[in-house]
Amino acid sequence: MVEKLAIVIAMYNESDSIKNVLESLRNIRPDDTIIVVDDGSSDNCHSVASEVENIHLLRHINNMGQGAALQTGIEYAKRINMDYVVTYDADGQHDAEDIAPFLAEIQKGEYDIILGSRFMGKTVNMPKSKYYVLKLSILFGYMSSGLKLTDSHNGFRMINLNRFPDFEMQQNEMAHASEVLDIIRDNKLSYKEMPCTVIYTDYSKEKGQSIFNSINIILEYFIGKAH
Amino acid sequence: MYLFKLLLILIFTFALVVISFSDKYKIHKRLMIIGLYFLAVLLILVPSLADALAVRLSVEYGSDLVVYITIAILVVSVSVLYAKTQRQGRLNTKIIREFAIQDVIKT
Numbered sequence: 001m002v003e004k005l006a007i008v009i010a011m012y013n014e015s016d017s018i019k020n021v022l023e024s025l026r027n028i029r030p031d032d033t034i035i036v037v038d039d040g041s042s043d044n045c046h047s048v049a050s051e052v053e054n055i056h057l058l059r060h061i062n063n064m065g066q067g068a069a070l071q072t073g074i075e076y077a078k079r080i081n082m083d084y085v086v087t088y089d090a091d092g093q094h095d096a097e098d099i100a101p102f103l104a105e106i107q108k109g110e111y112d113i114i115l116g117s118r119f120m121g122k123t124v125n126m127p128k129s130k131y132y133v134l135k136l137s138i139l140f141g142y143m144s145s146g147l148k149l150t151d152s153h154n155g156f157r158m159i160n161l162n163r164f165p166d167f168e169m170q171q172n173e174m175a176h177a178s179e180v181l182d183i184i185r186d187n188k189l190s191y192k193e194m195p196c197t198v199i200y201t202d203y204s205k206e207k208g209q210s211i212f213n214s215i216n217i218i219l220e221y222f223i224g225k226a227h
Numbered sequence: 228m229y230l231f232k233l234l235l236i237l238i239f240t241f242a243l244v245v246i247s248f249s250d251k252y253k254i255h256k257r258l259m260i261i262g263l264y265f266l267a268v269l270l271i272l273v274p275s276l277a278d279a280l281a282v283r284l285s286v287e288y289g290s291d292l293v294v295y296i297t298i299a300i301l302v303v304s305v306s307v308l309y310a311k312t313q314r315q316g317r318l319n320t321k322i323i324r325e326f327a328i329q330d331v332i333k334t
């Protein structure tokens with residue numbers, strides 16, 4: 001039986017990048033299911049995405065946050081009986097060529113989740129300030145979850161839905177990335193880090209998280225954990 | 228002075244009316260709200276009562292006691308409201324997610 005992979009993309013006001021991202025994915029991964037969740041965008045990225053053939057396009061009527069949008073895509077992937085899900089950024093930071101080695105590794109059946117690591121892999125044009133913030137967030141991730149990782153807050157991760165169909169993130173906003181580590185720890189999931197590429201373009205740097213927003217993410221994480 | 232006291236009582240009465248008509252409270256909650264209302268009015272009209280209560284509760288001054296009680300009520304109220312907002316938020320997420328899944332477009 002052929003195992004099925006869904007590529008889940010959360011999209012919010014990405015009309016400038018989404019078409020290129022989807023077309024490049026479609027070319028490199030023609031047989032995979034691409035699920036795009038429009039998180040209540042106010043630009044025309046929904047209609048731009050709908051021009052790309054052979055994708056599943058979902059839409060939140062309100063802006064709920066990246067975590068909520070990814071979870072919607074994952075939930076949909078479960079309902080259409082996907083075996084694996086990879087989460088992928090809409091701003092062109094990730095490299096579709098990284099999907100193949102992740103899929104090959106997870107298909108061996110030893111891991112529930114494989115996390116992408118830009119520090120094991122490659123970064124292109126990463127700002128110095130981002131480097132230090134990420135290193136701090138790795139430390140924060142270790143203190144909060146106890147998991148020793150080389151990267152954190154990397155949106156590129158692959159989940160084995162066959163082994164762990166109950167994967168569910170509760171954090172709607174950016175703190176979902178830290179919550180993933182808690183899910184791994186709390187459910188004693190088998191995990192592995194693998195190298196991946198993160199490309200910082202002017203566009204992705206503009207769209208990405210500011211240093212000050214990192215404080216918000218930490219607050220969000222603790223407030224979210226409190227209930 | 229009397230005008231200020233009257234104004235405070237009016238504010239509390241307004242709050243009581245708004246709360247009474249804003250939700251279907253169970254009897255114990257309704258009694259608690261009415262009780263708090265009368266306690267507030269009583270303390271405004273008879274401030275010495277706060278002093279007497281303060282002595283019984285080992286708090287030095289009546290005004291301190293009023294401040295402590297007010298802070299405690301505020302903290303509890305904010306916590307309850309926050310929990311309700313979060314619960315509502317989770318419910319909204321589920322509803323919006325379900326709508327999104329039902330209305331999927333396959334290009």
